[in-house]
Amino acid sequence: MxxxxxxxxxxxxxxxxxxxxxxxxxxxxxxxxxxxxxxxYRHYSKFGIKIPKSYAIHGIDVSYAQGQIDWHQVRDMKDGDVCITFAFIKATEGTLTVDPYFKRNWREAAKTGIVCGAYHYFRPKKSGKQQARFFLQTAGVERGDLPLVVDVETLDGKDPMVMRKELKTFIEHIQAKTKVKPIIYSGLSFYHDYLQGHFDDHVLWLAHYHKEELRVRKPSEWHFWQHSDRGKVNGINHAVDFNVFNGDSIAFRKLLIKN
Structure with missing residues (x-):
């Protein structure tokens, strides 16, 4: 032996x-x-898209573009090991526009147990502080929510330095009022060109579609990845963005609002 x-x-x-x-x-x-x-990078026939396999927590983001949503159908849909755990919901844009479906989406999604976060579409040509105030008039945060999100993906004809100055003002006001830094969303190219190196201490949500992996300097550099804009979900009559979270359930829960 x-x-x-x-x-x-x-x-x-x-x-x-x-x-x-x-x-x-x-x-x-x-x-x-x-x-x-x-x-x-496996194709999921029910969702109609390929989804990166290295992640366990999946979500969507929605706005008026998806129309009226049946959130119970969204929660109940599953294909293999993929189901919808979280949703980012558009609330406001600039200093005057409220998404017409925000209140309904926010109310109905929360009823199903889906973890929600509200986002604001940032306009660099508008005052950052005024935008922050407007956002907070429409969307608040409660225990168990994801932090508020600022969506930055255009210069609006402004110099990048002006955009960053107004964005910094927006962020500082949101943080002062909520005690939590907002998540920053951007497209991968826009992030590399105008944001990288300036807001690296924030939770980062990046858009980069139909790829096997998100190509950044370090895998730990990002927290959410919007990997497709063509998803199909029960209860939603239009294509929807799909996202993954870069971490496990413990890391995800640490992000949620505590108070």
């Missing part, structure tokens, strides 16, 4: 053994990809 065990140990320590294991693993991986079954 000792001789058998010793022989097995020698085999397992052999570089030829590890070469065989690696070759087998690589062959299996390639076989799956040849069949269109990328193990890290």
């Amino acid at each position: 000792k001789l058998v065990i010793a022989a097995l140990v020698l085999i397992m320590l052999s570089p030829f053994y590890y070469g065989y294991v690696l070759k087998t693993f690589t062959s299996s991986w390639q076989w799956m990809k040849d069949l269109g079954e990328d193990p890290l």
Whole structure:
């Protein structure tokens, strides 16, 4: 018996053994990809899109563009290991526009147990402080919500320095009133061009569509990834954005409003 065990140990320590294991693993991986079954980027037929497989917490974001939503159908939909856990809901834009579906979406989504966060579409040509005040008049935060979100994806013809100045003012006002830093949302290119290096201590939500992975300097650099704008969900009659959270359930709960 000792001789058998010793022989097995020698085999397992052999570089030829590890070469065989690696070759087998690589062959299996390639076989799956040849069949269109990328193990890290799988097509989910019910949702109608490919979804990155390395994440356990999935969500959507909605606005008036999705029309009237049946949030119970949204909550109950599942395809394999994917279901909707959270939703970002548009509340306001600039200093005058309230999303016409915000109040209904906010009320009905919360009833189903989906974790919600409200977002504001930021306009750099408007006062950051006025936008923050307007946002808070429409959307508050309660225990168990995601932090408020500022959506920054356009310069509105302004210099990038002006945009960042007004954004900083917006953020400071939101943080002073809620005691929580808002999440920053942006497209990947806009983030790289105008935001990277300026607001790195914030929770970051990036848009980059139809890719196997989000290409940033460090995987820990982002928290939410909007990976598709073509999702199909029961209870929603229009295409919807899909997102993943970069972390487990413990990390997700740590983000939620505590008071």
